[in-house]
Amino acid sequence: VLHDYAFFFGMSSSAQVGKRSFPPVKDWFCSKVAVTTPEGDEILFPCHKRLSTGEAVLLRGRREYVSKHWKNDDLFGYQCLNEVNPTVIQRCSELPSNFPLTEDMVRPFLANGSSLSVEIKVRRVHFLWAIYSLLSTVNRYRQQPSEENPIFLPSNSKSDWLLAKVFVRNADALCHQLVVHLQNTHLLSEVFPMATLRNLPQIHPLHKMLIPHLPHTLHINIFGRAQLYGPGRILDNVNGLIELMRRGLSQTTDASFCIPEKIAARGLESIPNFYYRDDALRLFIKAMVAFYYQSDHEVSADYELQEWINEIYYYGFLGNSDSRFPSNFQTVEELIKFVTMVIFTSSYQHAAVNSGQVCIFQFLQQIGVMQLIGDSKLSVGVNVSVLGCLSLSVAL
Numbered sequence: 001v002l003h004d005y006a007f008f009f010g011m012s013s014s015a016q017v018g019k020r021s022f023p024p025v026k027d028w029f030c031s032k033v034a035v036t037t038p039e040g041d042e043i044l045f046p047c048h049k050r051l052s053t054g055e056a057v058l059l060r061g062r063r064e065y066v067s068k069h070w071k072n073d074d075l076f077g078y079q080c081l082n083e084v085n086p087t088v089i090q091r092c093s094e095l096p097s098n099f100p101l102t103e104d105m106v107r108p109f110l111a112n113g114s115s116l117s118v119e120i121k122v123r124r125v126h127f128l129w130a131i132y133s134l135l136s137t138v139n140r141y142r143q144q145p146s147e148e149n150p151i152f153l154p155s156n157s158k159s160d161w162l163l164a165k166v167f168v169r170n171a172d173a174l175c176h177q178l179v180v181h182l183q184n185t186h187l188l189s190e191v192f193p194m195a196t197l198r199n200l201p202q203i204h205p206l207h208k209m210l211i212p213h214l215p216h217t218l219h220i221n222i223f224g225r226a227q228l229y230g231p232g233r234i235l236d237n238v239n240g241l242i243e244l245m246r247r248g249l250s251q252t253t254d255a256s257f258c259i260p261e262k263i264a265a266r267g268l269e270s271i272p273n274f275y276y277r278d279d280a281l282r283l284f285i286k287a288m289v290a291f292y293y294q295s296d297h298e299v300s301a302d303y304e305l306q307e308w309i310n311e312i313y314y315y316g317f318l319g320n321s322d323s324r325f326p327s328n329f330q331t332v333e334e335l336i337k338f339v340t341m342v343i344f345t346s347s348y349q350h351a352a353v354n355s356g357q358v359c360i361f362q363f364l365q366q367i368g369v370m371q372l373i374g375d376s377k378l379s380v381g382v383n384v385s386v387l388g389c390l391s392l393s394v395a396l
Contacts, residue, residue, distance in 0.1 A: 031355075046356060048082075049275055066360065073154065076165055078273075080128065084356045085176035086276040091267030092125040100145045105153060123267065128172065173361075176353065178241060179248030182228075184256070185350040186221055191316030192342050193217050199308040205292040206305065209285075209339065213347045252317075254324045257341040259283075259349075276352055283348055285340045289332065296331045305329060309338065 030047040037043060043064065069075045080089040095101055106116045119125045152164035193214040200207040228235045235241055255261040259280045268274060293299050300306075306328050313319060313327040329335045 048279070050279070071162055073165075076169075079360075080126075080172075081271070081274050082276055084353050084360055085172055085180055086274075086352065087180050087262075088128045088172070088175065089126050089266070089268070091123055091271075092120055092127050093267070094120070098145055099151075101151060105151065109154060123270075126268075126271070128168070174241075174244065175248070178245050181350075181353045182224075183245050183248055184252070185345060185353060186217070186224065188252070188316055189214075189217055189346050189350070190221050191312050192346060195308050195311040195315070199311060200304055204304060206308070206339070209288060210342060213343050217346065252323060254326075254341070257345050258337065259344055280344065280348060280352075283340060283344055285343060286336050289336045289339055293332050293335060299329050299332055299335050305335070 029050050032047055033045040035043045035045065066075070080086070101116065103116050110116075110119065116125070152161060154161055156164075192210070196207055196210050196214065200210075202208075227233065230236065255265055259277075263269060263277050263281070268277060271277075293302075309329055310327055313325055317323045317325045319327075326334060326338065329338070
C-alpha cells in the first residue's frame with residue numbers, strides 16, 4: 001500500500017524508499033518501484049530487498065542509470081554481484097596457470113603498500129571463473145598466453161579497456177542465457193513438475209508443497225522450444241551454442257542448485273552488498289518437511305517419494321553419479337535439502353536470473369551480444385569501434 005511507505009525523489013535517475021512503522025509487519029520485500037513522470041514516462045527502480053521499519057534504501061532508475069554509466073568500472077563490478085547473472089563471480093585463491101597476471105601489472109591500481117599476492121591472501125580478488133571455464137572448450141585457442149592474447153588493464157586506452165569489458169559482458173550474456181537461465185532454471189527444472197505429476201498423488205504432502213512453485217514450467221518450455229529449436233532458429237547449433245550448454249551440463253552438480261553450498265564454494269560468504277546471497281539464504285524448507293516426515297524411516301519407506309527422486313535422477317540428470325544428485329532418500333535431512341533446492345531453482349533462482357532482463361538487456365551496449373569483426377581477435381591498440389562490434393540480437 002503506497003501511503004504506508006515514504007518515497008523521496010531527487011534527480012530523475014534516483015529515488016529513496018523507506019518503510020514506516022505501519023503496517024505492523026516485521027519486514028517488507030520491495031521488488032521494484034515504478035514511477036510515472038508528469039511527462040508520462042515510466043521510470044523503473046529495481047529494489048529486490050527486504051526493508052525493516054525505519055530503514056531506507058537508495059534506488060537507481062535502471063534504464064537511465066545504465067545508459068549513462070555503462071562505461072564505469074564500478075557498475076561493471078556491481079553487476080557481477082547483483083544483476084541478472086550473480087552466479088559466476090567467485091573469490092580467487094590463486095591465478096589460473098594460463099593467466100599470467102603479474103604484480104607489476106596491477107600495482108598502479110592498488111592501495112599504497114599492497115600487492116596482488118596480498119589482495120588474494122586477504123580475499124579481495126574475485127573473477128568470473130565459470131565463464132572462463134565454460135568458454136575454454138569452445139574457444140581453446142584463446143586460452144594460451146601470447147602477444148595475440150594480451151591481458152587488458154585500465155591503463156590501456158579508454159577504447160581498449162571499454163571494448164575488453166564489452167567482450168566480457170558478451171561472454172557473460174551467453175553463459176547467463178544458455179546455461180544459468182535456459183538450461184538450469186527451465187530445461188532441468190522441467191523434470192520437477194513432470195516427476196511430481198507422474199509419481200506423487202494430489203493428496204501427497206510433497207505434491208501440495210511443490211505444485212504452487214511449478215505452475216507454468218511446462219507451458220513456457222513448450223512455447224520456448226518452438227521459438228528456439230530448429231533450422232534457422234536461435235539454437236540451430238550455431239557458433240557453439242549447443243556445445244556451450246553441453247559443457248554447462250557436464251559441470252552441473254547438486255551444489256549448483258544448493259545455494260548455501262554454492263556460496264561457500266565460491267568464497268562469497270562475507271563479501272559486502274551481495275543482495276542475491278542475502279535473500280537466497282533466507283529460504284530453507286525445514287519445518288514443513290519435518291512436520292510430515294518425523295523420522296528417517298518414514299522417508300525411506302515412502303515408495304512414492306522414492307519413485308519421484310529416482311525419476312528426477314535418471315531423466316533429469318541422466319543417471320550421472322558424478323553430479324552427486326541423489327537417486328533415493330534415506331534421511332529427513334536429505335529430503336529437506338533437495339526440496340529446498342527444487343523450490344529455490346523453480347522460483348527464487350528463476351526470478352533472480354530472469355526478471356531483470358528487460359531493464360538490463362534493452363540497452364544494447366550493456367548486454368554486449370556482438371557480431372565479432374573479422375576473425376574476432378581483440379588486440380591492444382587496434383582501433384575498433386565499440387558500436388561496430390555490436391549487432392541487434394533478440395535475447396533468449
